[in-house]
Amino acid sequence: MSVGQDPAHQSAPVNDDPVSRAENARLRAEARLAGTIADFFQDDDARLDDRTRGMLAHVLDAIIGAIESDIRRYAARMLTGNGSTTAAEAILKEGSNPGRVTERLTRAGLLRDEDLMDELIARVRHDLVAAALPIEVTEPDEASLLVRLAGVPDSIVASAASALLAAESRRRAANENGTAVGTDLPAELHHRLVWWIAAAVRTGLKTSSPASDRAITDAAQRCLAAHDEGERPDAVAMRLAAALDARPNELAAVLVEAIGDRRLSLFVAVLANAIGVAFDQVRAITLEPEGDRLWLALRAIDLDRSSIARIALALAEADPRRDIEAFADALDTIIAIPVAEARTSLAPLALHCDFRMALRALARTERR
Known part of the structure; x- marks a missing residue:
């Protein structure tokens, strides 16, 4: 399912x-x-539009399938090594029916988890927009931005750029092939999902035993230990942005070229690094179809009229939800926003994520 x-x-x-x-x-x-x-x-x-819905299902099925497969194979290997071949065969046999674990998690309502779905929907929309961005090439034979950065003398920048090239390539291949190498999820969400899947695997067994429970538990812990949050494209992009540490007079060129190179992760990371806000928060405002908070963020770093217009036009071409005519009508107003005022308006985004969640929870309570 x-x-x-x-x-x-x-x-x-x-x-x-x-x-x-x-x-x-x-x-x-x-x-x-x-x-x-x-x-x-x-x-x-x-x-959700049909394309986003289909890709979301595609990504979630691939992530769940990959974790489930790892848990089943390692648990079966442990059971076989302990002489419990019947239990090992049962774990593998139940896994021959793809989609059952996803069905169990869906029926239990676990996949309606707001944090998980927020992350996955944002990831899917990010990837779809990035793939649809128009490519702008300054010179016909010029290498792409990331390729050039991977070849600079600064070893820290070059290493981070090479890592981002590899990470984005892995994610692109996973999206196209319906596979998953790891989950590309933040550690907390990965931890949550692994244990849900482990429980769903155990629930699917007709009979269970302390040996099979221990094998599934150990397999889940192995999945958790293997997860490296720092290899996610988002984290790698932030490392590259920090290594670049673009100066105020360099930001416009880097942001415009990142968009023109279809490197949306790098665009988000550079902007996040410049305004001191977490990657996921800047990704969220970048993907909002109205763009109001994105224009504020760009004004907060004193971006000029031409650069903001080029970024808005590229995003509008990649995302049909955006109204480029409404942006054109508002451009003069956007440019007139003082830098200090734009920075003040974005201050709540810089709050710790748990603090923001607590404030939202209290606000909901007071509105009742």
């Missing part, structure tokens, strides 16, 4: 009792109607 699938299409437990089958059919019909009604009344700006 793919994420986002109608609950009515989830496989129900097999039961030959006609009464139970009729009741299951009724429940599926009710779930289908509830889902259809909810979709109809959903605001257009909150609804």
